[in-house]
Amino acid sequence: MSGVEVIRAAALDGVPHGFLGRHGGVSTGVHAGLNVGIGSDDDPVAVAENRVLATRAVLPGAHLTTVYQVHGAEAVTVRMPLADRPHADALVTDRPGLALGILTADCAPVLLADVQAGVVGAAHAGWKGALAGVTDATVIAMTALGAEPARIVAAIGPAIARASYEVDDAFLRRFAAADPANERFFADGRAGHHRFDLEAYVAHRLAVSGVGRVEAMGLDTYADADRFYSYRRATHRGEPGYGRQIAIVGVG
Incomplete structure (x- = not known):
């Protein structure tokens, strides 16, 4: 693999952030690349190195x-490094020195920032969490730290695209x-x-x-x-495992 690829969003210009894929890591086999998934079947030593x-x-x-993601709608406020990963699907902070990380393998990673307030957030939005309101909870938690929704900018990183996402009735x-309007x-x-x-x-x-500005990056995992790990692709191919990529944001 080549060096770590950091994909940045125009909406978050000036905010320390990045959407990462599989380029640049030390994992091998089906997890080859920058697999950061603690819950994967990859070598824990390789996963730890990839997270660094x-x-x-x-x-x-x-x-x-990071958090122990459960496909829910809870957002936690982080003021210091966490000893344990709480069961949640979003994090917010106003403290420098913390890198908020969200892991995905088809779900949508969302990074958010109110630059004026010095508040950032990261959300894991799979279909369950998105429907339950994980992004709403993230905005509310950021507001509690002094952010204003109209000032918040957000970017949606690599996720499974409509052309690749078949679902049933x-x-x-x-x-x-x-909401009947969701049929659109x-x-x-x-x-x-x-x-x-x-x-x-x-x-x-x-x-x-x-949220004042939303950038959808249109990257299909x-x-x-x-470039990217994908749970659904690995399943369709009958592969024995799959990696997770990470999206990171912090206070500048």
């Missing part, structure tokens, strides 16, 4: 802080039950199936929560096997 490499590429000298009905995030597929636009739905939820 990822943090160094985005926020040198910062302490990487029952899946669509869950979203339609929450689904395109017709084969009989009894649809294509879900997770990125567009997350962008919608961010806008509704009052499923379609780009060289």
Whole structure:
């Protein structure tokens, strides 16, 4: 693998951040690259080294802080390095020296910042968490630290795209039950199936929560096997495991 690739969003210009893929790590085999997933079947030593490499590429000298992601809607406020990973799917902070990290392998990583208030956030938005309101919870937690929604900018990083995300009728009905207008995030597929636009739905939820600017980066984890890990792609290929990539943000 080449050096660590750090993908940055124009919306977060000036904010220490990065969406990382699989380039630049030390893992091998099906996890080859920058796998940062503690819960994967990868060598723990390699995972630990990859987490150091990822943090160094985005926020040198910062302490990487992550959560035990559960596909929920809880956001935790972090003021110091955490001894244990709380069960949550988003983090916010106003403290320098902390690198907030969110792990994904098709779900949407969302990085947020209010530069004026010096407040940042990171959210893991899979379909369950997105529907439950994980981005709403992140904005609320940032507001409690002094951020204002209209000043918040957000970027949605590499995630499974609509063209790659086939779901069934029952899946669509869950979203339609929450709001009939949600049907616009689904395109017709084969009989009894649809294509879900997770990125567009997350962008919608961010806008509704009052976020001033949202950048959807349009990077498909499923379609780009060289660049990103993908749970669904690994499943479809019958692979024995899969890696996780990380998105990181901190206070500048």
